[in-house]
Amino acid sequence: MDVHWRFIPAARNSYAALYAACEQEGYILEPVRTPAPDVTCYSLNSLNAQNYLHEIAAADCLTIVGGPHATALPEEVAEYADYVIVGEGEFTLPRLLRDIQAGGEGKIPGVMTGGWYKPQNSCVRLDAFPAFSEIKGYVEITRGCPFSCGYCQTPRIFGHCMRHRSVDEIVRYTGRHQQARFVSPNAFAYGSDGIHPRWNKVEALLKACKNQ
Template sequence: MHVHWRHIPAANNSYAALYAACEQAGYLLDAVNEPTGDITCYSLTSISERFYREEIADADCITVVGGPHASACYREVAEYADYVIVGEGEYTLPRLLASLEKGTEVPPGVATRAGYTPADHTVLLDAHPPFTRVKGYTEISRGCPFGCGYCQTPRLFGRCMRHRSIDEIAAATSRFRDVRFVTPNAFAYGSDGIHPRFDKVEKLLSRLKNRIYFGTFPGEVRPEFVTDTSLELVGRYCANTRLHFGAQSGSDRILREIRRGHTVADVHSALDLCREHGFTPVVDFIVGLPGESEEDEQATVDLVRAATRVGKAHVHCFIPLPGTPLADARPHPLLPETQKILGQLALKGKITGSWMEHEIRFFSRSSHL
């Protein structure tokens, strides 16, 4: 049985993780640029989905589709794909491939036009290497206890954090000079995701012999986890001079409404601590959040300005994602003055992102099938 993986740049890390999981089960996912062979697998976001929908529907092979969009809209995707992986794929995808090879029943966690039975497992990260022949980032944690209204992560992976063991992380990264990590919050390693365990973070960092990049894309941190202790650890063990964290809004009211779980004061504290410890902060913002007033928008602009005085900012337009509490919301139009200020900061090299074309934000991100 010949199984292939449809090459989609934004899904490269998903490919690396699922190649490793399928290789363990005896299946090799060769990358292709069109559906071919017996089976072709796809991982789709809510932005990329429309570019591949017709291709999948017309494919002359069995199609298996996963990713954040397929997980959130599995009934819709099952109308044009043969099989839909809902949620995590490391265990479900090889199980589905085995059932197709043997002609047995569709396993739990897979949707078809005929219906869907929820998955009967949660992935243990140590049971699957983060990558093998296909190189990817090293995923050290999965799941998020926070329920940010715009985010698919806790809906895909749950709100209970799971961590890969230090032994497995060290083994996976031993062949490489530079190491970057996939995690919803690097400083939450080894913890419940709410109460940091910096002792465990230090055990991880001190064990690795690589040039470590920690707290940078694709493993950013939360502002309330930026402390003297966490920054001292990065300074002692890591190579990065930047720290990437999310502020999202400059309005405490909006932060409460989107269930962000931190305050504007936490962001200011993180900015001050980065400056004191010699790190350049890189701060994420979402503009056009639903329910914003002019005062809320101005507060966000003010916080963007504060961030760019000591570092840089990534600014993006809100986009409603299926499966999230804000799925049915619409972006709030930006004031002309806001657009002007953001444009001026961009010309000065202080901010990046896309506050007018929200789709750009999602072509550089990936989630596991």
């Protein structure tokens, strides 16, 4: 089964992370500028979603749509996409691809399809998935946020519990390039619950990166 990734500049880091996650399971997300058989995947935000609505609806292949917009408005996206991934994709996307390849209907937790939906029953442990592989991306060091700001989707997508990539894993990925960027809802929250900073954890991370 051929699986493609619709290249969208705003989704470059999502591509890097999901490329690596799918690669572990034997699926290579080949980048394309137009939908291509057998499956084309999209990651949309609410600023660009309208630009791809008609393309997805008219695609001559199976379409999988995830990202912040799909998580916020899955019912809307399900009107024109075959499958909608709600929430994190590293575990759900490869699982959905396996189900499709096996002839299933894609009715797995975290996926909306044909009016069917069941929430995800697990969350991603960052160390279980590579930050990136062949496609360079940022190093996501933390996910989640304990707060509930009305303008922010972070807790809705990733939950209120802070999860952190280990120092050893972060150092392993930062060492691959001369320059590395970290992604975190709150950089000073590394190693903490997101409310009470643990400066020793932040200091240990920075020292480890400096000394590599």
